[in-house]
Amino acid sequence: MTAAPALDSAIAPPQGGRWAIEAVDIDKWFGPVHANRDVTLRVAKGSIHGIVGENGAGKSTLMNILYGYHPADRGEIRIDGKTADIRRPSDALALGVGMVHQHFMLVENFSVLENVLLGAEGGALLAEGRGKARAELERLGRDYGLEVDPDAVVEDLPVGIQQRVEILKALYRGAETLILDEPTGVLTPQEADKLFHFLRVLRDQGKTVILITHKLREIMDVTDRVTVMRRGAVVADLLTQNTSKEELAELMVGRKVRLGGDKAPANPGAVVLEVQDLHVNDEQGKPRVRGVSFNVRGGEIVGIAGVSGNGQTELLEALGGIRPAASGRIALKGSEVSTRRPGLTARILRRLGLGHVPEDRHRMGLVAGFAAYENAILGHQDEKQYHRGWLLDRARMVDYCGEWMDAYDVRPGNPLLEALSFSGGNQQKLVVAREMEHTPDLLLVGQPTRGVDIGAIEFIHKRLIAMRDAGKAVLVVSVELDEIMTLSDRILVMFDGRIVGEVSPETATERQLGLMMAGIAEAA
């Protein structure tokens, strides 16, 4: 435990203002899980209030209680000083609380106007409501600088603009307080900056913003005040200007965390993975990877940066033998591999020395309904070491899995538990353990720390660097720029299915990378 933080600042009233939202002594259990323990959150009117915490710290539970998805077991919610009985999202909306979800709730083939109108049509005939909504959208656009073409179809809009539509939807319904759940996960740094600009404008116009994020940089950039949650409880409530990233990280995890961390200079050896003019299509036959060539050598970590949806997923799946390539050449340790038969290709690649931590660990990296020890041999189920004669040796599988769980700090360390009952970070450590312990020469890693808490991020990063130092080739795909910058020895930037440049993490700036990721700038 760390020293008790300055909790008393939470009780001080805001400077001459009022609380927009008060959640007092909220307590919530989900079955045996104590998701919120006596949580008290006070958000000052006209401020941007950040909430940080690891996965499972209870942030989302608290917000879902505020927005009426779950009732609290105990505690009181006050909005503008008045006790509120919020039982469903429409109650919250009526009280001026709006929410922008991490995954957008938009009808993709509707226009912006239709999306905004949906659920607030205001009568049996659309024409009248539509006219009103159009006028209102224009006003909101003017007042807050949130201009969007009301007749554009949502699916044609970039993600950043779609998010703007979500915000407009909430404002149109009269939201005075906006809750944003991990809003920057899908944005480039530039788009995120733009979003923060809107948030500041909203605040300056008297709106209140609650920002849930795990990115400490964003908390430092944009919030006025920050609440830190750990294990369902509030552990600190601080003025942002009085705190630092390091302090927040320590409060979240409950111990000192070394982010970034030093690593020795890379010592690249022979080429392990060769990719030449690779083209990959998606299920609809739309080209997603359009002529990509690169090498990965032993003893180096190559990072692929890019905004989600620019072909990284398809590239990684093709390299992992999961998705057929349309054309091009993939060679692992000099052996060229045909990618025509997914599955079979994955098996051949694995025999050649591939390890693959997939992006989608829920549906790919782990099998739901299988125990941890069964998941621990996924991809290696036909190997002799797990057999006695013809039959699988379950006792040995359990032993191996138990050893790896110890070595990779998977908690709880019980191989018999169902894999999906572990928290995100522990699931990921289990996958990482499996892929690393089968001693690959090439490790593909997709989103190594998506949905993973800070403690586990630190651990996974250390392991990846150790693999590199052991002379293995590592290819990391991540949408987290910080992560790419920390881990990589070389950074490739992907945009629209192509590699638009290669930069060195020592010389690259986040701004430069962001511009490349948006397809605006070439490598310097």
Add this chain to the structure above:
Amino acid sequence: MTSGGVGKAPAWVDLALVPLVNLVAALIVSGIVVAAVGQSPLQALEVLVTGSFGYGEAIGYTLYYTTNFIFTGLAVAVAFHAGLFNIGGEGQAYIGGLGVGIACLALGGILPFPLIFLVAIAMGAAFGAGWAYIPGWLQAKRGSHVVITTIMFNFIAAALMTYIMVYVLIVPGQQSPESRGFDPSTFLPTAKQMLGWIGIEIAASPLNLSFLVALVAAAAVWVFIWYTHLGYELRVVGKSERAAVYSGISPDRHIILAMAISGGLAGLVGLNEIMGVQHRLLLNFTGGVGFVGIAVALMGRSHPFGICLAALLFGALYQGGSELAFSMPQLSKEMVVVIQGLVILFCGALEHMFRPRLERLFAKPLPAKA
């Protein structure tokens, strides 16, 4: 979070208590139905129980029905583990029976019984597997849903069998579409005969050697699903095709394989019916066992042990049900079907009615994480 997740109920709740509660609920509703037609539910229950387990012959008949249900229940379960819903057990059993019958017709009197027995097992399994292979292939390569294709293949199987019986295998000059009787050297020994060899006297019943084959098949399925890497891979395919491809499995191959194994198991019904009891090929000898197999697999939680128990229950319902129709004529044959239907309804379709509540009642929280 301080807890490792939502607690799980102990295994006996899942495997014993839930089926028991479902069964009791089904019997209570059946009792109401019986009372509604003016009969005593308790008397009906008594007839049902003594009619299925009360004396030697009854037990023999119960186990004879059980044999069929074990085969078809296993068939549905194997496909289910691979994420496939094989509704075609009926047709596969029918065609499998053809295979058994052909073996008996061709080899009767030529080979000694043990060889005929092995060939018949192989032929029954191969014919059933072949009949399921086609829907499996269509699912894997063409994306035609097995639920649809296996239902259609039941009809095709029926039509094909009618053709073969009427035009090919019928005894010349006969009216009824049946093959000639098999050579007695092909008859499966009955339980009465087998126990007679070791000096135990029991009542005569159709129960025969194929019951042991069914138990062996159940054990084999258990080993295959949980202790071979192929079974492991089938389960991966069933849980997540994406995870399967990721781990180096081609789901296509495994889908076809699972369907073939499933069909092969269903095809063994012919051992019991054709080689064990009828001793000739005829029409409609399957009588719906393929469909009952679905309920058996659901109730047995797709586990071979549970399937054996569920098959025994349905065997008892079949045997006890016919006793019921016989000794309480006011309960017509249709009423017995209603009772059987209620059991299937509660144990299969409404399986999740009591389960969540019972599981919550007995759930224990997992130990807190460090």
